[in-house]
Amino acid sequence: MTSPIIKAAARRLPHPAPAAVAGVPLGESGALEGVALPAGARLVWTSSVRAVAEAVGQAMAVQGAVCVFGDPGRGKTVAVRMALHEVPPGWKVTWVPVPVRPSVAGMRRAVFDALTLPGRFPHTSAPADAAVAAALGEARVLVVDEAQRLPVPCLEYLQSLWDHPGTRITLVLCGAGSERALGRLPQLASRVGAWQEVPRLAGAEAAAVMAGFHPLWRTVPASDLTWIDRSCGHGTFRTWAALTAHLQNALLTTADVSVDRALLGRLFQRVAPPL
Structure with a gap:
């Protein structure tokens, strides 16, 4: 041309x-x-963003879980951020970064820090878990990005937080390959209410x-x-x-x-x- x-x-x-x-x-x-x-760029509400927003909203209604997956670069994280930009009164949103080569201890620390809990991180797991569970007693969306990195023990830890009788969590697991990571823990995968792929435009x-x-x-x-x-x-x-x-x-x-x-x-x- x-x-x-x-x-x-x-x-x-x-x-x-x-x-x-x-x-x-x-x-x-x-x-x-x-x-x-x-x-100069602007975010655009695509059909995929709307689908993610609908899936996350439905999960929040029942304090359920949703998995947002798709190939790298398709806008999964952006779609979740757009969906959660404004949440109903009484809800909070917490993004939990997944450590490199995560362990249960590392995930426990990541959740503790993401919740901005007061005081130093406890040296033993019991008081750390008690503090995290108490903070999760209010309605909250817990977003775990790069969830494809999570090994089974870390997924089990997240499931334990979600299953705790005192917590009120909507769990959003996001990442390229996050659906395959969840497949390694059928107990958690079976609890996912929505599997939302973000396809190519x-x-x-x-x-x-x-x-x-x-x-x-x-x-x-x-x-x-x-x-x-x-x-x-x-x-x-x-x-x-x-x-x-x-x-x-x-x-x-x-x-x-x-x-x-x-x-x-x-x-x-x-x-x-x-x-």
Whole structure:
């Protein structure tokens, strides 16, 4: 293609594009705490985000469990964060990071720290478990991201918290391969009320979503967006976000750049690793 894909006006951006911005509440900026976006991007409620929100909401209604899974980069964590951005009064949301090579002791500490409990972490398990159980006595969504890392003993620990008669937990297990991790503990897997996959964006939806995701894509014909997705994006949000950041910087740092398929082809090589 010889003609530019994106209008030249798109190059008149106010400042060099940083790698990402994060920590901004969802609102005018379209950003959300814990989510990194290219400058100027907005979060978009896709069909997958709506499905995750519905599954999480249903789990909260019965204090159940939900597993959110799908290949890396599809937006699982973002979908859960969007679903839990606003929860009903009386509910709290706690994100528990999974340690590298987690152990039960490490998970116990991770939950304790995530709940921001007062005092030092106890040296023995009994008082730590008592403090955690007491904190989980109020309605709370416990989100465990990167749950695919969890070995069976750690899953058993989470199940013990959920099964404790004094706790009121909705358990959200999220991660690429989290469904396979849960399969290693049938007792917990059988309690999961919803298995929600986050699939790739389909070609037609990818074009519509990216037009809402960032202003750079709004002047691109749908046929070109479909070509970009087929050639590079492959329905994966993380890839599209990286491509957006690279394109922003190309527009800001290269004089009289022509945004055509030749330029995009070069940017594709930056986004995708060599095969």
